Amino acid sequence: MSQAVFSLARILVVVLFCVSGFQKLMNPAGVATLVAGKGLPYPQVLAYLTIAAELGLGLLIALGFYARTASVLLAGFTIATIVVFHNFWSMSGEAARLNQIQALKNLSIVGGLLMIAAAGPGRFALNRR
Incomplete structure (x- = not known):
């Protein structure tokens, strides 16, 4: 039972990323405009990297395929979004x-991602590394 709950939790942690990444995939130009608005270089490249991070890493974690590595990478990406896009301390x-x-x-989601990185994907995963 606890392994099933753990696997469900692993999936729920990344639903936000998968949905957001898919929405961004439908409008990469809009993402590039947001990135450019923050003064970042290569907005088109960063837009596609954002889509890859959210959708690609999110799906890897949901499936439990290289979930530890994907969780660390997605946690780093999420911290970067806090610093660049949600910098409330300068507002x-x-x-x-x-x-x-x-x-x-x-930041709370980063905590969940780090727990996945520490514990692994659980029993119900494509691989259990």
Whole structure:
């Protein structure tokens, strides 16, 4: 029973990334515009890397295929999004409040990803590394 719950939890941690990555895949130009708006170089390249991180790594974790490695990579990606896109400490008013909520949500997700990295994918996975 606990292995089934663990596998369900592994999947639920990455649902957000899979859905978001798929939505971004449907509009990579919009993602590139958001990236460019933050002053980052190579917005088209970063847009596709974002899609690969969210959708690709999210699916690997959900399937339990190289889940430890994918979890560490996705945790790093998520921390980067906090620093670049949800930098509430440099904002004020409602924008600061909303971005702080997003940053804290992302930080909580990083905790879940690191638990997957530490514990592995569980019994119900394509590989159990």
